[in-house]
Amino acid sequence: MNIYIHELKTNLKSSISYLIGMIVFSAFYVSFYQVFTDEAFGFLKMLEGFPPAFQNAFGLDIANIMSPMGYYAFVLFYILLIASIQGMNLGVSILSKEEREKTADFLMTKPASRSWIMMSKLDAAITIIILSNLVLYLTSYLSVTYIIKDDFSFKVFTLLHLSVFIVEMIFLSIGFLIGVFLKRIKSTISITMAVVFGFFAIGAFAVNASDDKMRYLTPFKYFDTSYILKNESFELSYLLVGIGVILVSLVVSYLIYVNKDIDSV
C-alpha cells in the first residue's frame, strides 16, 4: 500500500494538469456546438472541401458531425490524443523513473518484491486513469447536457468515453513495456510523443488504406466512432485485440522487470 500511495502522491500534480487540460478542451469545444450547427451549411461545405485523407486523419466524420454525438466524437478524438499521451507517459515513467533518478537501489533493497513493486505502481497508474476518466466522463456529461442540450444517446456517450479509457489503458501498458525494456531513459516525454504520434500517423495511414487489417496496427483505430454511433457497440475483434495488447504488454513487462539487472548508479 505504501508504494501505491507514494505513487499517487508523486503523480498527483501531473494527473490533475492532464485532467484540467482535457476538461477545459472538452468544455471549450462542446460550447461551439450551437455555433457549429447554426452555421452547419457553411461548415459542411468547408469540411467537404478537405481531402478525405485529411478528414480521416483529423477525426472528421462528415456524415455524423452534425449530430450531437457525432460532434462530440470529433471533440473526443482530441481528448483521446491527450489521454493517450497521459497513459503512455505514466506507463513509461512510473517504473523507469526509479532507475533514471537512481532511487532503484533504495526501493529495491526494501522488503518489497519486484512483483509487488510493479503491481503497486500498476495499481496506482490504473487508479489515476480510472479517476481521470471518471471525472472527465462526469464533467463532459454535464457540459454535453447543458451546452449541447439536444437529445443524445447516453449509451453512445458512455461507449465513446469507455473507448478513451481502453485506449489510454493500451498506451499505459505499452508504456510499461517500453519503460522496463529500454535502459536509462533520459526523457520520458520524448519517447511518449514519438510513440503516440507514431501510432497516430499509422492511424491516419490505416484509414486511408483499403485493407481494414491495417487498423489492428494502431490503438487509435480500435474504436471506430462511426461504428459506435451506428451500432451503439464496439467491434468485438478490435476490442479483443486491444485487451490482448494490454495483457501481453503487462505480462512481458513483468517478466522483464523481475529478471532485469539494476545497474549501479
Place this chain on the structure above:
Amino acid sequence: MAGNIIEIKNLTKYYGKSRGVIDISFDIKEGEIFGFIGPNGAGKSTTIRTLLNLIHPTSGECTIFGLDTRKYPAKIAEEVGYIPSEIFYYDNMRVKELLKYSASFYKKDSKKRMHELVELMELDVNKRIRDLSLGNKKKVGIVQGLMHEPRLIILDEPTSGLDPLMQQRFFDLIKEENAKGSTVLFSSHILNEVQKLSHRVGIVKDGYLIKLEDMNTLREKTYKRVMIESSTPIDQSYFQINGTKNFELDGDKLSFLYSGDINLLTERISKLSIRDLLIDDPDLEDIFMHYYEREA
C-alpha cells in the same frame, strides 16, 4: 558456534562479455564484521548487488539467513540494512517524509531508533532531499539503513562524503550495532577503514577472491614494518636475510618489511648501535600490496 549469515558459492557474474566476478565463494558468520577490500572495479559492488538481488548471477548462488537471495529477496530485506556508496533519494521529499516512507516497508516500529539516529547524525529532517549536501545525504542513508535495527548491515563504501568526525561517529555506531548482534559486510577501497572495523577480510582482485583471512592472522602472517635509526651508517646488505623486502635507506634511517623468524632479526639488530627502533604491524595497505604483488 555461530552459524553463517551469508553464504556465497561459486558466484560468477558477467555483464554481457565484461567480467563482474568469477567463481567467488565465502561465508560470513553471525556477529562478524567482514571487510571486503579491493580497488575500484575489482568486483566488490557486483558481489554486494548480487546479494541484494539488484543484479542476478550468471552462475552460482547466494544465501542470506539460509534463504536463497533470488527466491526470497523481500523476506531477506526485512532484516537487512543497506548503505550504498552513492545516495540517491526522491529529491522533492523532505528528509522526514523519506524516513517515514522507508520505515513503512518494515513490520517493526522503528520510530524510536530513527529519532536516536537522527540526533546522533545531527540531521535536519525538515530539509528537502534536493537541498542536502553529499555528506547530509549520506547521513540520511545511514539513518534509513539502520533504523530498523537489521540483523545484517551491508555497507558499500559507506563513508564517502562524511567528514572525519562523522566517519568516527559512524564507525562507533557500526561497532555498537555489531556489539548488539548485527553482522556487518563492509566493502571499501580505503584500507584503513576496513582495518579499523573488520574481524576478517576478503581481498578481491580482477573479479577473483584472492585471499580470505582473519584480520589478526593476516597481520601475523604478513610482514612487520621495521624502522631502525642507527648512530653509525647502516649497510643495507647487513639485513639481506630471508624475508626482508622494500628497503628504504635515508641517511642513518633504514626501513624495510620483514616476514620471518623475529629472533634472527633481533640478533642482527642487537649488534648495532641503535638510536631508535620501531617494529610495527603493517597497515592494511602494506598487506594489500603484498597480496596484490604476490598474486600478480
